[in-house]
Amino acid sequence: MDTSLGRSYECCRQLHRRHGRTYYLATRLLPAWKRRHVHALYGFTRYADEIVDQTGELSPEMRAARLADWSDRFLAGLGGERVDDPLLPAVLHTIAVFDLDRADFAAFLRSMAMDLTVASYPRYADLLDYMDGSAAAIGTMMLPILGSVDPAAAREPARQLGFAFQLTNFIRDVAEDLDRGRVYLPAEDLAAFGVTHADLVAAAGRRAVTPRIRQLIEYEVTRARAHYRAAAPGVTLLAPASQSCIRTAYVLYGGILDEVIAAGYDVFARRAVVPRRRRAAVVARALLTPTGTPVAVPGSPGEPWRRMSRAGAPNRDRRTTATTP
Incomplete structure (x- = not known):
């Protein structure tokens, strides 16, 4: 891994360790090469969840704009563009390594958007x-x-x-x-x-x-x-x-x-x-x-x-x- 990609995986790991204690403990039983990819998925999903859950800090319109910006950067990364983000390089790399179904990510982001209005x-x-x-x-x-x-x-x-x-x-x-x-x-x-x-x-x-x-x-x-x-x-x-x-x-x-x-x-x-x-x-x-x-x-x-x-x-x-x- 290049240095920036390594930093992205580490950022996802830290996010997982801080906020997903039960799941993080379980992932420690995985082989190390699998573990970082699980951290990447957790980092991606957790960050999107954090955007929509900032109900006390941001208005619904601001949260919607932030989620849309995050989604656009993610889609741009899927399209091959270089993304300037601490978390996205790891998840984009994980998607590429395992050829993960893009439809699952679209479904996830749709549900996150529902949290803004439902x-x-x-x-x-x-x-x-x-x-x-x-x-x-x-x-x-x-x-x-x-x-x-x-x-x-x-x-x-x-x-x-x-x-x-x-x-x-x-x-x-x-x-x-x-x-x-x-x-x-x-x-x-x-x-x-x-x-x-x-x-x-x-x-x-x-x-x-x-x-x-x-x-x-x-x-x-x-x-x-x-x-x-x-x-x-x-x-x-x-x-x-x-x-x-x-x-x-x-x-x-x-x-x-x-x-x-x-x-x-x-x-x-x-x-x-x-x-x-x-x-x-x-x-x-x-x-x-x-x-x-x-x-x-x-x-x-x-x-x-x-x-x-x-x-x-x-x-x-x-x-x-x-x-x-």
Whole structure:
């Protein structure tokens, strides 16, 4: 690598280390030559996310202009132009090395632009449309870097893992998203459990959950775990050198949901974090697990689904469709 490209990869690594602690820990289990490419993708996606999340510092118009400028520079780089940017050379190099699908990046930037104008989602299908770019596309970006014995079979599990990780973040960060003026829990789910937007705001202000919100969060945890179940077969389809990394990420992100459950589904009292000791144990276990061992799938369908049905929400398609567990 030339010096400027090396600096760009290091800039992405530092961004990943600072802001993506769980995922960064997992990537340390990858071979070094793969690791830098994962950092590059994280740097790209994180920076775009930071632009749209600067709600306190920049107006929507300013954020839209900044995202458009960033996107234009990225597209110019894809077209072969030299870009003067600390992050873009690394991601452009990664795209070239692995011939990554440009459509995934277009889908991602589309979802980032949605965050500038969309504050809530009526149905889960609408949220899935957003997450198709913000989460599933990242799973398919990653797949060529991780490598797979059967890329076609691994594609949908990779998408499902993206959904699972992002839903985990949405569940944990309800209060933080409210501060940005957004709700990523579908309006149909709130209505099914008798929860209003004002109820969420009040609970965040009190830093205490209500019984109805508790039931809502329990349901969303069950939905996220359905995506984890759909993603699980993909871990053993990865290249052997990548399995311990994704196994660790799978367990640690799922562990955030464990912490939410342990807190009685109260996502307002404190931010759910996997304890450091457990994180270290997960890494050690992943290193000792033989390649090809299926991941332990958390949770099971059942009571929350029945409760949702009793609450009057439509239950069809929830457990039968691949993209909407």
